[in-house]
Amino acid sequence: MADYKRILLKLSGEALAGDKKTGFDEATCLDIAKQVKDIVENQKVQVAVVTGGGNFWRGRTSENIDRPKADQIGMLATVMNCIYVSEIFRSVGLKTEVYTPFACSSFTRLFSKDSAVEDLNQGKVVFFAGGTGHPYFSTDTSTVLRAIEIEADVILSGKSIDGVYDSDPATNPDAKKFDSISINEVIDKRLGVVDLASAILCMENKMPMMIFGLNEKDSIANTIKGVTSGTLISVD
Numbered sequence: 210m211a212d213y214k215r216i217l218l219k220l221s222g223e224a225l226a227g228d229k230k231t232g233f234d235e236a237t238c239l240d241i242a243k244q245v246k247d248i249v250e251n252q253k254v255q256v257a258v259v260t261g262g263g264n265f266w267r268g269r270t271s272e273n274i275d276r277p278k279a280d281q282i283g284m285l286a287t288v289m290n291c292i293y294v295s296e297i298f299r300s301v302g303l304k305t306e307v308y309t310p311f312a313c314s315s316f317t318r319l320f321s322k323d324s325a326v327e328d329l330n331q332g333k334v335v336f337f338a339g340g341t342g343h344p345y346f347s348t349d350t351s352t353v354l355r356a357i358e359i360e361a362d363v364i365l366s367g368k369s370i371d372g373v374y375d376s377d378p379a380t381n382p383d384a385k386k387f388d389s390i391s392i393n394e395v396i397d398k399r400l401g402v403v404d405l406a407s408a409i410l411c412m413e414n415k416m417p418m419m420i421f422g423l424n425e426k427d428s429i430a431n432t433i434k435g436v437t438s439g440t441l442i443s444v445d
Contacts, residue, residue, distance in 0.1 A: 215255040217356040219366040222263035224423035244429040255329040259352040262286030280344035291338035310342030349407035367423030372440035389441040418442040
């Protein structure tokens with residue numbers, strides 16, 4: 210079993226949608242909640258969560274929309290996701306808190322590292338919504354940034370794809386999956402599993418990342434235990 214005390218779990222928006230491909234799949238989210246409950250309560254691992262927004266909005270989908278405005282829509286999509294998933298987590302008995310880098314009235318709390326770490330130490334699952342609060346930065350970037358800030362041991366990134374490949378497996382049936390790969394190789398080969406800014410942040414701050422298929426059975430729990438078919442991105 211991996212010796213993790215604090216993790217940042219990244220959930221892609223597409224994976225949250227399950228087979229529906231858009232919106233929420235409640236069964237998928239409930240399964241995630243039950244796995245996280247076991248991790249928090251039985252394995253005593255602190256869990257922070259970032260979600261993508263791809264189940265509602267993917268980038269600049271219209272040339273008629275300014276890029277900063279398109280990114281703001283994406284940020285709000287992640288707020289919706291975090292509030293929803295947070296409530297599903299609460300339904301199985303977990304305590305949660307949702308933070309954003311901008312004010313959302315009483316919907317969320319304004320991000321503070323000290324407050325977030327205090328919540329984690331109290332056994333709450335902490336959600337980081339709204340990205341960095343600025344356009345031109347992806348949820349990958351905010352994931353790495355928050356992981357570094359809270360001093361997480363690792364980023365576990367649950368996606369609709371089950372690891373890092375040398376090419377797109379959706380278009381290349383002969384694509385090769387890596388069991389492990391260094392962050393330097395990810396950057397040099399432009400593999401695209403995370404954007405370049407995120408990869409460089411990982412490299413400079415020695416933040417390892419595990420990419421795994423979220424929709425595989427017990428994938429989060431198994432990854433925590435070191436039993437996974439995903440890809441470890443090392444930073445040594």
